Amino acid sequence: EYEGHGDGVLVTTADGRQRQADLLVGADGINSRVRASMLNDGDPxxxxxxxxxxxxxxxxxxxxxxxxxxxxxxxxxxxxxxxxxxxxxxxxxxxxxxxxxxxxxxxxxxxxxxxxxxxxxxxxxxxxxxxxxxxxxxxDRDPVAEWSRGRVTLLGDAAHAMTPNLGQGACQAIEDALVLGDQLAGVDAAGVAAALSEYQRIRIPRANKTVRMARRVGNVARMENRVGVAVRDGVLRATPSSMLRSQLTSAWKLPY
Ligand SMILES: Cc1cc2nc3c(=O)[nH]c(=O)nc-3n(C[C@H](O)[C@H](O)[C@H](O)COP(=O)(O)OP(=O)(O)OC[C@H]3O[C@@H](n4cnc5c(N)ncnc54)[C@H](O)[C@@H]3O)c2cc1C
The missing domain is CATH 3.30.9.30 (D-Amino Acid Oxidase; Chain A, domain 2)
Known part of the structure; x- marks a missing residue:
């Protein structure tokens, strides 16, 4: 659990120990406790x-x-x-x-x-x-419009758990770390909240787009109905491979 206040964050771990910090990064996965405290948006x-x-x-x-x-x-x-x-x-x-x-x-x-x-x-x-x-x-989790509040932010699956259909979950977590590191570089304690806000401004659109795209690919791939599968396979065969490739490779081009 955590408690944010003007000067810092007080974190209480499961064993009851307490730590005072300038910021808290919840990188605790799809069942994130930090996310639950911040967004209270239920289960995956x-x-x-x-x-x-x-x-x-x-x-x-x-x-x-x-x-x-x-x-x-x-x-x-x-x-x-x-x-x-x-x-x-x-x-x-x-x-x-x-x-x-x-x-x-x-x-x-x-x-x-x-x-x-x-x-x-x-x-x-x-x-x-x-x-x-x-x-x-x-x-996965539904995309959200914010994952930073004050001195607390989320990273990786805690922020944007996605289905593995694009092989992007960990990749997006690494991108989070890159941008978060850039935003925090040289920032003093007074600038933390602004840096976290900028981090989410940069990262949320791309992360959420990837969550949605992974979900769409999964919905097509998971089909069981024979007619649906036949239509799906026909459409895929008719789609130029260059188009499929360009959609997939867009995930691998960093905009930072
Ligand atoms: C089947 C499958 C295939 C995948 N394939 C790919 C792929 O090809 N490419 C790709 O990029 N991604 C892939 N992923 C996604 C990838 O595994 C995740 O996106 C990635 O592991 C997320 O990293 P994370 O650090 O955010 O979370 P996690 O890896 O879940 O790490 C969270 C950490 O927090 C710890 N933790 C949790 N709660 C607490 C707590 N209360 N206190 C202390 N510690 C806590 C956990 O023990 C864990 O060590 C795949 C996922 C699945 C399920």
């Missing part, structure tokens, strides 16, 4: 799909620099090479929360779910230590 929004992730070891027969994503009916699989020996993968399924359980049968379950996907999907699943597979629900 379940996106309608859950996800398993793993890292395959050894040669999965994929070319160097391989990165791909495969979309089916309510199922998605994707990944990319990390280095010569390791390949990161994710497997997404549409459904009610809590579906991405992990136990001794997870590899077999995933093999069955993705049995009609590309052959590299099965190879990646087989090359993954089942004990290292993790699973969880996918959630």
């Amino acid at each position: 929004r379940y996106a309608g799909y859950y996800c398993w992730r793993g890292v395959a070891s050894g040669d999965a027969g994929l070319p160097a620099g391989w990165a791909a994503e495969y979309w089916g009916d309510g199922l998605r699989f994707g990944g990319c090479t990390i280095d010569g020996d390791r390949t990161y993968w994710f497997a997404v399924q549409t459904g009610p929360p809590g579906g991405a359980t992990v136990d001794a049968g997870t590899t077999n379950r995933l093999r069955a779910l993705y049995s009609d996907f590309a052959p590299e999907v099965r190879r990646l699943l087989e090359a993954t230590d089942p004990r290292a597979i993790i699973g969880g629900d996918i959630a």
